[in-house]
Amino acid sequence: GAGVSQSPSNKVTEKGKDVELRCDPISGHTALYWYRQSLGQGLEFLIYFQGNSAPDKSGLPSDRFSAERTGGSVSTLTIQRTQQEDSAVYLCASSFDRGGETQYFGPGTRLLVL
């Protein structure tokens, strides 16, 4: 079946602009995660959605970052007033359930803030 898809694959923006990144999880997966990966680094947790529960936003680095998940499926990560330090690969993952279930990752969105 289809895996996790993300769009756009690459995004170049100017400092101060807003960007939206999209994630389509694997069909039937109830949990969705966003991570950020800076160049040559490991993955940093950002936010987690599980069903209709309130999202875990504990990893969001600032209030410029927000995310939503509509209809329990597609998710959008929004970064407002982008800064150069926001440049990174933003990865989305989904799993059947939370906690101890395999997370499957999408290809990521490479964001470059000039």
Add this chain to the structure above:
Amino acid sequence: GESVGLHLPTLSVQEGDNSIINCAYSNSASDYFIWYKQESGKGPQFIIDIRSNMDKRQGQRVTVLLNKTVKHLSLQIAATQPGDSAVYFCAESLPGNTGKLIFGQGTTLQVKP
């Protein structure tokens, strides 16, 4: 704080040899561990996972070993192939957590032909 770290940043092996990638985790309460492979320009790809009630788990050419006494995790790749060249990440998850994974910095595996 909580962290997962890798002992070596780069591992170079000869094609056909076995590879061992090591990982240390800091939280003894972690109950789920997973290894990912990430090729350049791609997202992490699941390799193998293990729960804390196990010491060893085998896949097709991979084996994960968990030593809870010293909080150590390793990934063994048998008969390493050029296609195994990638960055390997270990990650841990805490019980009762939302399921978010805590990742290490990664080990680069280079396979020499």
